[in-house]
Amino acid sequence: MIPRGAEAIGRLAQRITNDLIPKAPDAYTIADLGLITALLGMIAQDFDRAADLLVSQHEAVCPILREAAARMAGSDLASRIEATLAQAPTSLRISDLSARSDATLRLMIEAHAAVEVAADAGANWAKRLDEAIWRFLEAQTAAEAYQVAPLTTDQTSG
Amino acid sequence: MRRQPYNEIWETIGLDSRETKLRAGLSRFLDSHWRPGAEASELVHVPGGASRETWRFKARTDGEDRGMILRIDPETSLIDTDRRTEYRAMEAAFKSGLPVPEALYLVEDLRWLDRPFSISAEVPGCQTSAEAFPPQHLGKIGQQKWTLLGQIAALDPIALGLGDVMPATSVGTCAMEQLDYWANVIDEDSLHPYPVAQAAIRWLRRHPPPPAQKLALVHGDFRSGNFLYLPDGEIRAILDWEMAHMGDPLEDLAWSLDPLWSWVTPGLAGRLLPHKEAVRHWEAGSGITLDIEAFRWWQVFAALKGLGIWISSSEDFHFGGSQTPILALAGWLMTDRHQQILVDYLSPSSPHRYLRDVK
Incomplete structure (x- = not known):
């Protein structure tokens, strides 16, 4: 069986690290190859986890959007939430799952802003929903975090 | 042959x-x-x-x-x-x-x-790498770093003649002008929606800081990795002034203390000093007493500005303007980290592990 996906990408990164970087002619090329290797490591992680992340994210965001739509029943935002959640992704390809994620996250940004206004006005449901949105953002940010070896400040410089 | x-x-x-x-x-x-x-x-x-x-x-x-x-x-x-x-x-x-x-x-x-x-x-014989800071000179480098940042804050940009090349601003408007600038960068360059960034922008708008204590020259990217130092720990040159502008000196201080620059050594600001010591040196160099409430706003802003830079770099890489891998790496990894920092700062249930005592 030939190596696939994340494993193959990892082997390409190893090849760069072990064989190409030692032969690089100058510091600039070494730095570039080091960055490409780090990127390949991240691409390998995404290859393996992207579908899981996108599906899990959708499952977590749906109840939040449904509650927001129920609390804002009759509003334009509520209608758009209901219409979007009623749609199935075109396929299970990452590009289609990503497009669905973009659509739901855009709605969540709008819903979050509206929830904050209601919370500031003293609505208890809004405070609870605001906390639920932040818990979602915390969990999502943690799930998306890349595992990487420490990088140099040169590699992170702007 | x-x-x-x-x-x-x-x-x-x-x-x-x-x-x-x-x-x-x-x-x-x-x-x-x-x-x-x-x-x-x-x-x-x-x-x-x-x-x-x-x-x-x-x-x-x-x-x-x-x-x-x-x-x-x-x-x-x-x-x-x-x-x-x-x-x-x-x-x-x-x-x-x-x-x-x-x-x-x-x-x-x-x-x-x-x-x-x-x-x-050229400033010869130096290097910039934070990973190569000589362990025995961390305190010396840190003291110089934040004293120099304080000295930059003490400069009068108008008296230096920078008023004709930098956008005019005021102590009362500089914070929101910077926020507008970076919020606009994020809106224009986002390839995907960023709910954390948008929540941070709303938080910053709802909690405006007090007017700046003075209008200062802001370096804009003052951090470990952006100055040259000798093997004995002497800082010889501050680099990368491309984001310099006039504004609140707390902007530079907050950026220099951002958790991204101490990711692998969370207790040491910029891999050099405990945060409280860094602030003490900055206060000595600038003559400014840190306003903690105002600083809190600039901390959140610093993480948002970072996010804006990384989102913008992703956009450049995506549209093929440059194949430089640093653009892609910044866009992926640094976006990831600054989102973690912002969530930590703003989420009601967060343990705030990135918020350090600075005073």
């Missing part, structure tokens, strides 16, 4: 290498502007510094040999910046006695290198 080096082959068939073209253009420029008969030699492409293409070289005549640094405008970069602002800020800081490379030429005429560029004096 001797193999012909690639650059000789390119020259033979008329396809000069980048280095060869730069050497020729620079030599013509030096001959015209520095010393008759001068030539550029020993060009080395310097890694890092994604906002400009940077080369180290020797400017050489019969009687003189001087190390110089060439910074060329890129076709795209992490930060869309104004070369004239960068150059003038460096020049002003140098004249004020701060350790800054001497700005030598700002050239906007395209006939020399096909793109605008600047040349500054």
Whole structure:
């Protein structure tokens, strides 16, 4: 069986690290190859986890959007939430799952802003929903975090 | 049989290498502007510094040999910046006695290198890497770093003549102007929705800081990795002034203390000092007493600004303006980390593990 996906990408990164970087002619090329290797490591992680992340994210965001739509029943935002959640992704390809994620996250940004206004006005449901949105953002940010070896400040410089 | 080096082959068939073209253009420029008969030699492409293409070289005549640094405008970069602002800020800081490379030429005429560029004096024998900080000199470097940042904050940008190259602002409006700028960058350059960034923008708008204690020269990217130091720990030059502007000095302090710059050593600001010590040195250098409430706003802003830079770099990479891998890496990894930092700062249920006592 030939190596696939994340494993193959990892082997390409190893090849760069072990064989190409030692032969690089100058510091600039070494730095570039080091960055490409780090990127390949991240691409390998995404290859393996992207579908899981996108599906899990959708499952977590749906109840939040449904509650927001129920609390804002009759509003334009509520209608758009209901219409979007009623749609199935075109396929299970990452590009289609990503497009669905973009659509739901855009709605969540709008819903979050509206929830904050209601919370500031003293609505208890809004405070609870605001906390639920932040818990979602915390969990999502943690799930998306890349595992990487420490990088140099040169590699992170702007 | 001797193999012909690639650059000789390119020259033979008329396809000069980048280095060869730069050497020729620079030599013509030096001959015209520095010393008759001068030539550029020993060009080395310097890694890092994604906002400009940077080369180290020797400017050489019969009687003189001087190390110089060439910074060329890129076709795209992490930060869309104004070369004239960068150059003038460096020049002003140098004249004020701060350790800054001497700005030598700002050239906007395209006939020399096909793109605008600047040349500054090389500061030899130094390095920038935070990973290579000599462990025995961390305190010394940290003390200088934040004292120098305080000294930058103490400068009067209007008196330095920077009012004609930097956007006008005021102590009461500078914070929201910076927020508007970076919120706009995020809105324009986002390839995907960023709910954390948008929540941070709303939080910053709902909790405006008090007016700045003074209008200061803000470096804009003052952090470990952006200054040159000697092996004995002496800081010799503050680099990368491309985001310099006038504003609240707390902006620079918050950026310098951002958790991203101490990711692997969370207890040491910029991998150098405990945060409280860093702030104490900054207060001594600036003469400003830190306002904790205002600083809290600038901390959140610093993480948002970082996110804006990384989102913008992703957009550059995605649309193919540059294949520089640092743009992609910044776009993926640094976006990821600054989102973690913002969630930590703002989420009601967060343990706030990135919020450090600064006073």
